Amino acid sequence: MDNIVRNKNKFFKNNVTKKKKNKETKTKKITEFWKKSSNPVKASLVLMGIGHLKYKCFYKAIIYFMVEALMITYMISRGIDDVIGFFTLGVVKADAWARIEGDDSIIMLLMGIFSFIVITLFVVIYIQCIKDAYRLQLDYENGKKCKTFKKFIADFFDTKFHVTALSLPVIGVCIFNVLPIVFMILIAFTNYGGTIVPPELIDWVGVKNFQKLLVLSKFGPTFAKILKWNLLWAVLSTTLNYFAGLGLALLLNKKCVKGKAFWRAFPVLAYAIPGFITLLAFKFLFSYGGPINQIIVAQGGKAIGFLDLDAKISSRIIGLFVNCWISVPSIMLLATGHLSNMDKTLFEAAKIDGAGRFARFWKLTMPFMLFSTMPVLLGQFIGNFNNFGIFYFLRGGLYNKGYFLASDTDLLINWLYNLSIDNNYYCIGAAISLVIFIITSAISLFIYVKSPSYREEDTFQ
């Protein structure tokens, strides 16, 4: 234990020293640049490409010039407005009757984020331009000439091919991935939703939505209850699905089982049917007019409300098993594949050494399976934590006493849906999404770092 603490302290100490050293080197480099760089290179700080022009690298001068010209064009045409719009979120309210176009806060927020992405990309190119101009100066002083345009282009298909291959995807990721995620995160800090939807203007409200979630008497207790059930649901369903899938795979892997392919086809069939159809079928199965209740009534019994208002435990258990029905086949298929890669001699050796079936499972099968399936297991955990369909289809349209716009089987994602889609309360929905993200990412990260997949990476290689 002392050893670990000592190592930890040493690690942090080294890290701090390293950071300090890096900062000093950077300052040193900037001072050196300022002292040694020529005037045209310094002029590049204002007008990109001047340094390149001085050192006869005309094509780069044109490219950098164009970039700056485009940037100025963009900033004047809409960039400055977009940046200002990001902070104000609009000042003129639209009025369709008076034909007043007005400001659309949501578009302004989106375009504001976009402008920050453009500015960031420009800053990266700007720094690159200055560095490149300074490097050209040094090369020039050492008698080296700038590359020809042909060579410059050829490099992008050779030594700099990674730049060619990745630049478009990076831009795509920024626009189609980063932008919507940042947009969603920022919505959590606005009052967007309820009656405040365009043409009304939206405002920044800071962390008020998170305060509402935790403090407001309507949200707080419901949030706490749903979060508790959500965590329990995620752990239970992931464990149940994993062990049921693994158990099924082990069973169908047994030598004594005949017609393995035939038996494996059944879970695969269940897997192939779209999830929502399965869920609606189960809803009908357990409804008052469904076959289960019909059998019960035909046998002289009384119909049972498996999923109705009073059915807290039974609906939760049904939810767990229905989820199992949908998810087990994928785990079974995954486990079947991994089990076929296991070293059979280990089992034979263990058997000779007197290890029983249970011991062989816990000491050999489980560590191997956990090692190879941990990332999938984490994926399952997150999928189950955010499993919207199960209770939406099985038991939607009920609000329980003591819950605000939710029922006792709703997960956070269902509550989020009730608030943001059914009731247009987007800002609270976004705040809940952020909380879900923080919880799932923290748990996933913690489990992954502690898992053999991360700690004992070389064990099974």
Place this chain on the structure above:
Amino acid sequence: MKRKLVAMLLLSSMLLTTVGCAKKGESVNADKGKGAAVFDGKIEKNVTIHVLENDTAIEKGYFKELIEAFNEKYKSKGIKAVDANMDQHSDLAKDGPYGYGPDVIYQANDVIMKYAKGKHILPLPVEQFDCYKQVPKVAWKAYETKVDGKTYTCGVPVNVQAPMLYYRKDLLPADWKEKWDENKDNIPDMVQSWKKMYQFSVERHKEDSTKYGYMKSINDMYFTSGFLFSYGGYIFGKNNTDTSDVGLSAKNSAKGARVVNQLASVMNEDCIDDTITTNAYSKLGDGSYFSTISTPDVYSTFVEELEKNYTGMSKSEAEKKAKENLVMTTLPTLPASGDLTDNSTKEIACKSMGGVNAYAISSYTKAPNASLLFVKFATEYKMIQKRAEMLGIAPARKDVAEKVGGVSKQIYKNLDNNDIVLMPSISAVSQIWTPGQTFFTDIAKDAYRKDSEKKYKEIGDYQKGLKEMCKQIEDAITTLK
């Protein structure tokens, strides 16, 4: 020299773009605040109007006839109406400002008036319409909105939607004229009074445990809330505009809740969830159910299901027989006492929730005057009469309702008498459905709980339950404001 030339060129190009951008920026700002008169009477020529109609009107060919007649009349002016044919961009609030969406929309009042708040639909000069005096005030009221103290009307009512009682004439007892027609008006008592329907349901189930009298999923707020309205309940105060006053527990509405519970007790557990909503067509068809409640637009579905049960005859014979035996009528009366089991004779009208469908014009249309022309044409006597004949709808126009007669006339009368409570035309109405559904589920479930577990024993218990439901709705409205 070469370098200087390149530098000059680059600098000048940069300055040029800068100047160009500055001009564009100014024009953007100048656009803001520009106003325009909308209905100035100047009909836009050579325009195409995109009309979003309802699916039944399209399927049954009425919409085709409507646009063909309109296009023929205004051919010389170059105005053409077409099917908007859009599922994706039918939301005016989301898509309208960006230039998508229809020019003319046909929808129920709660949907249309949702758009009025954000001014996504235009206020219409309704006094100019020939239907103005024919449509009852209550229907116009459903399309009124107040802006800066002034009242505007944003839709032209076309038809009324209200729950109707469907029953099978051929399932009446053979001696119904002696036993079930006390007032000798040749109409069975059980379709005139809920008290008699309750008694008949008990008897029918007693004779054969697989057969029932009245069956309906109780959890359906749209159909069940009428029982609360009949005893003084209402949705929102001040003509359904004051969301701070949720009145579903007002006056004697608890009596209505008790009636619902009593009706649930003569059904089976299927009434707790939406089982009956799904199987009512087939069960009424096979004779398991004697009656149910639904809207007039599903009449043909009931007929089709009934036809399937008439075997050994031609399709046309089966259809004729089905139409003869399936009766659609207005809702029975309720006992003033609010108890289906007592002997009192005083009856009150059974109110129901309803809606008025209307035409409205998008604020983002490029041809408001031509769109107005279309709405005027579509709401004229001739077209509404054709609509009623082809689709079986209950018209909102008095003259057409009288001409068509029958149930249409009765629905019009109910609307005029305020026995049809129109769905509120404000967005807060979305908060009533799930709490209402939960409450009615609980009421229905209570009929099947053991005596020791029953929640609703006294009238006060219903009142308490209703108050809780109202509180839930109020909380949702105030929190989400």
